[in-house]
Amino acid sequence: MEQPVAHRPQILPGESLTSLIFRVVQYNRFELLDFLNYIRRDGRKTLQRSDMALMNVTPRSTLNMLRLSQMLEIEVATLLKASFDPILRLFAQGSDATQQSRFLAGMFTNKHRYCPRCLKEATYHRLFWVDKSFTTCPKHEIYLVERCPRCHGSIDLNAVAIGQCSKCGHTLTMIEGTTDSNETATMRWIEQSWSTLLEVAPSKFLNDEEVAQRLLYLASGKSEYFERRTVDSSVPKSSITPTLLQHARNSLAEKRALHLGLLMSLLHDLHISMSEFLVTEVPRPFVDSLTQSTDPLVQRLACVAPWCSSFERPGSLMKTGTTYKEYSDGTSSKYFMACTDCGCEYALVNDGEIQERTSFIAGYHQIMPLIHLGMSIKKVSAHLSQPVDQIQRVGAYFSTRLDIAGQVVLNAKLLRRFVTAVADGETLRSIQQWPQWDSYQAYLRYRYHSDVMRALHMYKRTRESKRQDLAARRRQVRQVLDSLVREDVNITIRTVCKMLKVCPETIRNWNCNELIFEAKRNQAAERSAHKLAKVVPKAEELFTIHQKEEVLSAQLYEFIGVGRTVLWRQAPEITAHLSLMLREHNKQVRGSDNTSP
Known part of the structure; x- marks a missing residue:
């Protein structure tokens, strides 16, 4: 049981944990590093000033919170709410340290920023000031300041704690600040979101699957079933929906955390509060529709061909093998479908509108009335400025469907042979060479018969799901990966998809996620080795300069030109190696001091 310190300040509204620790040190006249290392977690390496930023994010990985609680007579849970630790327990509970770091990676700044007017009201550091997206004060509607108004030097925690620049002694509150009311609503939303999360946690726990399902449900307008088109039109980037689906379906090849920044930015774009998100319950039918094989969207779409027996009947379309196509003009099509009755093919275009791909509906309105009047194919072609082949195909299609100048009667035996050949995988080019055709027009009449078109769609659908030459696909992906290296x-899945012009689901169907992950890991290892080859000589140079002097961690990272936290996120093994070099150097210096006369 630790004895309480003489002066035990209470946590102020919105105060950060590091600010509280700094005030404890000030009031009790402790040495900062001595106090930090007294309350550091057992087994943790010696703490430096540079470690204080980590205490606002994951204090339990750095500090012995029970010891600090006993010394200040403040509950551990209350202390933790002066950091982002409760939010980690809300969303990343049970995750390893790596996953937890990724969950919040890149969201916080190591710079000490402040609002001059807040500081004038009360001199202490606020937790939310470390959020990079928190650029203006929502209360005073002015930009946060990160440099001294007089000497323009960077601000440290000591400066914020006493309200004076550590370098020139200038009073930090002697500045009006630049007003910006445009971002006030956004800043208030961010502040309210953080406050809500800190208040709710750790009474709840949400895993990635639940978070993604809630986001998809809210993005779909709380629809009873998942509709990809609705979600795509609601989210700001096309890559967000596949990412959420992978988490919602728990189909990731390698477990990784859904980033908190994605959650907050998406909720803000959807104009949904964090409170609403946390109380949202996703209906079971919606969850089931995320993984069911039958797409609810397709089930609600209908054929729009006026002559079709399934005209405007929901569920009359079936998905074909193609999922997504991107064209050279920047447009794209998705959800390729076909009507099983009339054979018309459809797709959803950029704006989500259903569009026919086979031109028969246009032909029905433009070409067939002219043929009905007795115009020849060549005259129709000249009149409409369309290719003769296009007129022939439309005429052949309708020759077995509409009673125009006598409906054509086909040979039932030859028609069955055509259908069987398609089902057996024979190509249309091969079938066209059969000697039974009196003319090209005769072939087209059979080719566009409803039975043949249905067989083609069914064969294409089966073939698309089974025909993939995975070895060839993997070679394609490897070629792209090699070029990226x-x-x-x-190397990211999104980059690979963009170069191959496919979607992430296709990459997953090709069983190439693991291939991309391995290449990404190898690329990181190579970059790490390259960086190590640059960083280590710089460190050795510093140790040579200070052969008889101990070197601080801050000195080392300033000399090599990279922040410790940044390097740790990018290459933790290099950070560990530098820490070992630093300890060995300082140990040798201390040893030589003890043996000197």
């Missing part, structure tokens, strides 16, 4: 471009 050569050009030193970051």
Whole structure:
């Protein structure tokens, strides 16, 4: 049981844990590093000033919170709410340290910023000031300041705690601040979101699957079933929906955390509060629709061909093998479908509108009335400025469907042979060479018969799901990965998809997620080795300069030109190696001091 310290300040509204620790040190006249290392977690390496930023995010990984609680007579849970630790327990409970770090990676700044007017009201550091997206004070509607108004030097925690620049002694509150009311609503939303999360946690626990399901449900407008088109139109980037689906379906090849920044930015874009998100319950039918094989969207779409027996009947379309196509003009199509009755093919275009791909509906309105009047194919072609082949195909299609100048009667035996050949995988080019055709037009009449078109769609659907030459696909992906490595471009699934013009689901169907992950890991290892080859000589140079002097961690990272936290996120093994070098150097210096006369 630790004895309480003489002066035990209470946590002030919105105060950060590091600010509280600094005030404890000030009031009790402790040495900062001595106090930090007294309350550090058992087995943790010696703490430096540079470690204080980590205490606002994951204090339990750095500090012995029970010891600090006993010394200040403040509950551990209350202390933790002066950091972002409760939020980690809300969303990343049970995750390892790596996953937890990724959950919040890149969201916080190591710079000490402040609002001059807040500081004038009460001199202490606020927790939310470390959020990079928190650029203006929602209360005073002015930009946060990160440099001294007089000497323009960077601000440290000591400066914020006493309200004076550590370098020139200038009073930090002697500045009006630059007003910006445009971002006030956003800043208030961010502040309220953080407050809500800190208040709710750790009474709840949400895993990635639940978070993604709630986001998809809210993005779909709380629809009873998942509709990809609705979600795509609601989210700001096309890559967000596949990411959420992978988490919602728990189909990731490698477990990784859903980033908190994605959650907050998406809720803000959807104009949904964090409170609403936390109380949202996703209906079971919606969850089931995320993984069911039959797409609810397709089930609600209908054929729009006026002559079709399934005209405007929901559920009359079936998905074909193609999922997504991107064209050279920047447009794209998705959800490729076909009507099983009339054979018309459809897709959803950029704006989500259903569009026919086979041109028969246009032909019905433009070409067939002219043929009905007795115009020849060549005259129709000249009149409409359309290719003769296009007129022939439309005429052949309708020759077995509409009673125009006598409906054509086909040979039932030859028609069955055509259908069987398609089902057996024979190509249309091969079938066209059969000697039974009197003319090209005769072939087209059979080719566009409803039975043949249905067989083609069914064969295509089966073939698309089974025909993939995975070895060839993997070779394609490897070629892309090799080019990314050569050009030193970051390897991500999104980058690979963009180069191959496919969607992430296709990559997953090709069983290439693991291939991409391995290449990404190898790229990181190579970059790490390259960085190590640069960083280590710089560190050795510093140790040579200070052969008889101990070197601080801050000195080392300033000399090599990279922040410790940044390097730890990018290459933790290099950070560990530098820490070992630093300890060995200082140990040798202390040893030589003890043996000197």
